[in-house]
Amino acid sequence: MSKVEADVVVIGAGASGIAAAVAAAEKDAKVIVYEKGSTTGGAANMGMGFFAVESRHQKAQMIDLTLDQAFDFFMEYTHWHADARLVRKYMAQSADTIEWIESLGVEFLGVYKYFEKSFPTWHVVKVPGSNKPTERSASVMFKALTDRAVELDVELNFQHTVKKIQKDPETGRITGVSVVDEQGNQIDCECDTLIVAAGGFGNNPEMIKQMTGYTWGEDLFSFRIPGDDGDGVNLMWDAGAVKSPVNVELTYTTPGITDIFKTLSETMRQPNLMVNLEGLRIFNEETMQNTTFTGNAISRQTGKTAFTIISDEIIEDYKKTGLDYITFHHNIKTVDKWQSEIDAYKSGGESETAGLSDLHGEDETGQVCFWEANSLEELCEKTGINYKNLQATIEEYNDCEGSYDTLFNKHPKYMRAIKGKKFYAAIHRPCGYGTLGGVKTNDMLQVLDAENKPVPGMYSAGFDACNIFGDSYCFLLPGNTMGWALNSGRMAGYNAVDYLDSDDFVE
Template structure:
């Protein structure tokens, strides 16, 4: 089975606003508006805040277990950033068994924890792994279809790809939620927890007309998707700003759930962890020919604001999480290539592809047209010069340092051994003459993954590690699965898999908590 590099599906956003998903949402919107306008004070067993991958799962599971469920969503459609995913993690599934894939869960746990330096919660990981295969079966019973179990880069074969990708998955889950009797209220964000004697009593929401809705419920499940769209929180906790980063994902992830949890006395777990990827030239779409050439090829040379190399550049296409970390730690980053390198990509093909956008070996025939288009728009992230002295002046990098960096790199290429950072010899291609091209890269990120501290039941915990009665956090509102980096090279699809499984954990525990 072939290995697949992650193929982030930005085209889903265009699809979303035009066809199947928005059309299918109309039924939920009408029901939600009727509930919010006609019943300003509502009661339920459970309120789920956020109708993405985690929230839809929690709501369906809770309804299946006999609970009266209200599912709130601030956008006019369900799905969250799950719409942009391709698949999810599971271990021990029937797909893996049928493919002859035998993964030792204990060994996998150890590998993940060594990757995380034992910073993540092993008890959560154990439960997640053990439940994941059964969750695949549960999803199939709901109508979700999978195409295969595959890889992401060099990961273990755990990535269960959705039929129709993210929007196909959300379509099935949306229909399943309505069929299960979930009261889906769109354009109705959760605003404030209502607590009484330290226990959840309900929640205040707001309809699209700005009117408050009081919902009385003893259980609230937070599933609002983290805080990727909140610049203040991103700067405070992650250390990035809109000026030095590029965010990919659906709108609305402004930390609502995390802030509600904190207001109730919750603790956090590695709140500043995010899923970074190896950089992007601002103003261009992820995965087009210009992106593929400027930010993804292992033969490029990365230099920072001082004109110095700082990493093995091939990690951009082999471990996007690590390459993102490396770029984030610099003040400025430039991808340096010469025209001969770019001509090779056009005439012979790219060395590493970007999955569903540009396959490995694709001739980047649109590259120069896309460069010209960006230059015509005034994109100062692209600079072209005949000499390194001229290029260094254009990007405000010390000329002597840049020339020394390139000279050393060319020496490594001649020797066939990168004595700086150990790049594989097959990726060492010397660049000795211009014209020179510089592409300034900002760090990219898909989502935050640090959040409220939870236990294996998705119960939100205080600093004393006691559960806040009736409060649960799921998906990227919950911390515990990761340390400081996303484990993309081991457990492909783990973020989406955690969203689904944690949603089930919360619903299953809520039934016990309510004694039903």
């Protein structure tokens, strides 16, 4: 067993953890970081950018969304369930955080919407040598933050797992953490403040079931970042933190398709017909752009499933005109690869799903998520959709072709009739990026106990402490996940050091 000492210990080197570490070290604290994985950036490595309002980029792009407007919109959206003081501080710091990141040599491509009806708040990181928005481009930023942390003498420990938070039994103050390294050696680290930024419990189906009611692999197919096992919230709960309600940052997915077969996935996400197992439409399909809202709508349906259905005639249309709706991050504009992807998907025999690793387990192989058929009847046989109802739905839907959608007022240009010689269906299931929340904090990011009092010296940031969205993640102000992670981490880092310098802290 070895012993080390720090002013600030950070658990997790994802977006929030590395930001917290750099922020605390900028204020001259001795910082030690424990990360379970082999590199920094955590879940945010797969992201592209993050939220800010009133940034210099927005001003340059003549985007007139103000801090007040964004704040008001956000609080209305969350029905004031969120901590208004905390949301205000987060948004007020957000523009400066862009410059803070730029000071590390990171460049931004510009500000983007995530979809048509969202606000332009998403600041997308530029990949050197390219001016194309690219998935995973944010990983570049974490190299820069890591270099900065090293420059500021932050001690970064990879493949280290924190096992316990130590507290003074009398004062309740944080005194240290017990850590185990890659080889299983124990390390006792004494510290005065602790920032827990361990990324939630998206990789822990038991906790997901317990805290959200979803059953992973049955009615939830969320991303499972290895390592996001709930260590952080469990450690904090054991050390006196009160439990907060938890949400999944809901989206939707076609398991085995969405992450691998991009043309198939994007084509089946166009604003065409979406029905439930009963063969009934569930909403205005333009809403599919807002993946959270779509996830909510799908979660209401029998078996938490919905299907999009198109026909070969629609594919022929897309061959001529390109796709209706293009997500700029996937950037699939045409259906050129439609047939080759179908062939690749089916080449393993229809019994196999590619992609989502854990869906390769015994229970899930045999799951087919995309179907072709020569008639609607055959499609219904394969998918289990109620044929009679679907016939009626399509009859009514086709009557509105190119005109007023009498049921949901979808734009006439998206009212393409479902007719032809071949029909395609894809199943859509609730998905998500991880879990939001677990512990409650105040606007200083101090973790609260059951009496709403801060646990002295304990801070939390990122997914573990993300209670600002109420019941649904706010995709309308895009970039919020990483924006919250970076900004809450940064605030926690500064606040932790301010606490050490204050009269509240007694050695």
